[in-house]
Amino acid sequence: MNSRVHCLSAEGSVVKGPASKKPKQEKQQRSRKEKASQHTFSHPLLASSLKSHSGNVTCLDFSSNGKYLASCADDRTVRIWSTKDFLEREHKCLRANVELDHATLVRFSPDSRAFITWLANGDTIRIFKMIKKEDGTLSFKAAAEDFPQKHKTTILNIGIAETGKFIMSASTDTTIHIWDLKGEVLASINTNQITNSYAAISPCGRFVASCGFTPDVKVWEVCFGKGGEFKEVARAFDLKGHSAGVHAFAFSNDSHRMVTVSKDGTWKLWNTDVEYKKQQDPYLLKTVPCASSEGSLVALSPDGRVVAISDGSNVAMYNAASGQLEEELHGIHSGEITDLRFDINGRFLACSGDKAIRVFHNAPGYRAAIRDMQDMLKKAQNEAMKQRLQQQIKEAQSALDTVLAGPID
Numbered sequence: 001m002n003s004r005v006h007c008l009s010a011e012g013s014v015v016k017g018p019a020s021k022k023p024k025q026e027k028q029q030r031s032r033k034e035k036a037s038q039h040t041f042s043h044p045l046l047a048s049s050l051k052s053h054s055g056n057v058t059c060l061d062f063s064s065n066g067k068y069l070a071s072c073a074d075d076r077t078v079r080i081w082s083t084k085d086f087l088e089r090e091h092k093c094l095r096a097n098v099e100l101d102h103a104t105l106v107r108f109s110p111d112s113r114a115f116i117t118w119l120a121n122g123d124t125i126r127i128f129k130m131i132k133k134e135d136g137t138l139s140f141k142a143a144a145e146d147f148p149q150k151h152k153t154t155i156l157n158i159g160i161a162e163t164g165k166f167i168m169s170a171s172t173d174t175t176i177h178i179w180d181l182k183g184e185v186l187a188s189i190n191t192n193q194i195t196n197s198y199a200a201i202s203p204c205g206r207f208v209a210s211c212g213f214t215p216d217v218k219v220w221e222v223c224f225g226k227g228g229e230f231k232e233v234a235r236a237f238d239l240k241g242h243s244a245g246v247h248a249f250a251f252s253n254d255s256h257r258m259v260t261v262s263k264d265g266t267w268k269l270w271n272t273d274v275e276y277k278k279q280q281d282p283y284l285l286k287t288v289p290c291a292s293s294e295g296s297l298v299a300l301s302p303d304g305r306v307v308a309i310s311d312g313s314n315v316a317m318y319n320a321a322s323g324q325l326e327e328e329l330h331g332i333h334s335g336e337i338t339d340l341r342f343d344i345n346g347r348f349l350a351c352s353g354d355k356a357i358r359v360f361h362n363a364p365g366y367r368a369a370i371r372d373m374q375d376m377l378k379k380a381q382n383e384a385m386k387q388r389l390q391q392q393i394k395e396a397q398s399a400l401d402t403v404l405a406g407p408i409d
Contacts, residue, residue: 039333039334039354039356041331041332041333041358043329043332043360044404045327045329045360045361045363045403046358046359046360046361047086047087047348047359047360047361048085048086048087048088048091048358048359049356049357049358049359050069050071050079050081050091050093050356050357050358050359051091051355051356051357052079052091052093052095053071053073053075053077053079053355053356054073054075054355055073055074055075055076055077055102055355056073056074056335056338056353056354056355057071057072057073057338057339057352057353057354057355057356057357058072058073058074058103058104058105058338058339058352059071059072059103059104059105059106059338059339059352060106060339060341060350060351060352060357061106061107061108061115061341062083062108062341062342062343062344062350063108063112063344064108064110064112064162064344065112065344066083066343066344066345067082067083067084067112068080068081068082068083068108068112069081069083069343069350069357070106070107070108070115071106071352071357072098072102072103072104072105072106072117073102073355074102074104074120075102076097076098076099076101076102077095077096077097077098077102078095078096078098078103078106078115078117078128078140079093079094079095079096080093080094080095080096080130080138081093081357083343083348086348086359094137094138094140096128096140097140098117098119098126099142100121101119101120101121101122101126102119102120102121103117103118103119103120103126104118104119104120104155105117105118105155105157105158106118107158107159107160108160109160109164110160110161110162110163110164110205111164112130113129113130114127114128114129114130115127115128115130116128116158116160116167118155118158118169119146122146122149123149123151123155124146124147124148124149124150125146125147125158125167125169125179125183126142126143126146126147127142127143128140128141128142128143129141129143145183146183147179147183148183150169150177150185151169151171151175151177152171152173152175153171153172153173153175154171154172155169155170155171155172156170156171156172156196156197156198156199157169157170157198157199157200158170159200159201160201161201161205161206161222162201162203162204162205163205163206163224164181164205165180165205165222165224165228165230166178166179166180166181166186166222166230167179167180167181168199168200168201168208170196170198170199170210171196172195172196172197173195173196174190174191174192174193174194174195174196174212175188175189175190175191175196176188176189176191176196176199176208176210177189178208178222178230178233180230186230187222187230187232187233189208189210189220189233191210191212191218192214193210193211193212193213193214193216193218194212194213194214195212195213196210196211196212197211197212197213197245197246197247197248198210198211198212198246198247198248198249199211200249200250200251202219202251202255203251203252203253203254203255203302204254204255206221206222206255207219207220207221207222207236207255208220208222208233209249209251209258211245211246211247211248211249211260212245212246213245214245214246215240215241215242215243215244215245215246215262215264216238216239216240216242216246217238217239217246217249217258217260218235218238219235219236219237219238219239219272220233220234220235220236221233221234221235221236236276237272237274237276237281237282238281239258239260239268239270239272239282241268241284241287242260242262242263242264242266242268243262243264244262244263244264245262245263246260246261246262246263247261247262247263247292247293247294247295247296247297247298248260248261248296248297248298249261249298250298250299250300251272251300252300252301252302252303252304253302253303253304253344254273254304255272255273256271256272256273256304257269257270257271257272257273257285257300257304257320258270258272258282258300259298259300259307259320260298261290261292261296261297261298261309262292263292265289265290265291265292266287266288266289266290267287267288267290267292267298267307267309267318268284268286268287268288269284269285269286269288269307269320270282270283270284270285271283271285286320286321286323288307288318288323290309290311290316290318291309291311291314291316292309292311293311293312295310295312295336296309296310296311297309297310297337297339297340298310298340299340299341299342299349300320300342301320301342301346301349301362301365302342302344302345302346303346303365303369304320305319305320305321305346305364305365305368305369305372306318306319306320306326306342306346306349306362306364306365306368307319307320308340308342308349310336310337310340310351312336312337313330313331313332313333313334313335313336313337313353314328314329314330314331314332314337315327315328315329315332315337315340315349315351316328316329317329317349317362317364318364319364319367319368320368321368326363326364326367327363327364329360332351332353332358333351333352333353333354333356333358334353334354335353335354336353337351337352337353338352338353339351339352342362346362346365347361347362347365348360348361348362349362361403363400363403363404366396366397366399366400366403367400369396370393370396370397370400373389373392373393373396374393376389377389377390377393
C-alpha cells in the first residue's frame, strides 16, 4: 500500500500526497525559502510596495495625466498601475505582454493613450496603444512594425516629447537619434562626450540633453517650423561647472531648473530659464556635496523644490533651495536602484530595483511648500491673500501630519 505523508503547502494549509513525490515536496520547501529571502524594507515614508513583476524592474514612467505608473521588467511584461491605488492595501495592475522579447525602457505618450518600449533583444522601439474596452478596462495592442535598428551600442534612454512631435533614443557611445512618430530618423546627434551616461527630453518637449564622460551637460533645441515640419537640432546651452563626468541630470516640470549629479561628489542646481539665443548662459544656484557612484540617478520634483539622488540601493532627499539633506532611505532594494522619479503632482517619489517598486511620500516637498507659503505670508499685504495662504498652510500641514503618522491599521 502506498504510504501517505502530510506536508505544508506554501499557503500553510495541510495537504496529503504520496511519499514517492519527494521532488514536489523539496520544490515547495525551496519556494518557501525563496519567498522568505525576499528583500524586506520598511520606512515611515513608504506609501506602498508594488510587487507584481516576476523579473527585475528596469524602468518606470508616470503618465502626464497623473493617473498611471508604467513599469517594465525582464519578465516580458509592462505593468500599468493606477496611482490612486498607491495608498490602498491592494495594488492591481494591468499587464501588457512583450512578445518574444522584453522591454528595458518604457515611456508614456503625451496623451497617456500609448507607450513606447525599448526591446532588449530587438534593439529597437516598439509602440503599444492602450485601448479602452466597453467595460472601461484597458487592453494593449502593439504597432504592426517596430522601428528600424539604428543604434550600435547599449541603449541608455528613450523619450517622447510632450509636444508629440518627436521620439528620442540615446546609446552609450555618443549617439542620440531624433525620430518622427512613424520611425523615420529626423536627425542624429554626436554628443562628443567620449561616452554618454544619460540623456533625456525636457518636460516642455523643446530640448534634448546629454551627459557623459566629460564634466558638462549639453542641451540642444529640437526645432520645428510653424507648419509642424522638422527644421533642425540646434545647440542651446551647456551646464559647465563640475570637475568630473556627470552621472545623470533632471529637469523641473517647467524646464526652468535642472539638477546634475557628478563623479566629483556633488549635485548642482541650475537656473536654465535663460535667453540662450542671446548667448545668455544658465547660472548655478547651488552646489551640495553628496554620495554618488556609477549608475547614480537624480530626480527633481516637478515644482523644483526637492532633489532625490540614488547611490547603490540608497536614496537621499534634499531641499533644493537650501541644499539641506532631509531624508535618507537606506537599503531600499536588494540591488542597485534602476529608476527614480517623482509623480506628476510631486506627492510621491517612486524607485525600482530587484522585482519591486517602492513608492514614498514626498515629505520634504510638503515641508518646502509650507516654508515657502510662510515666507509669502510674512510679505502678504492684503487680508484676502493672508487668509488664503493661512488656509493653504493648514491644508499642507495636515497632509504632512497624515503622511508622518503612517498607515492606519
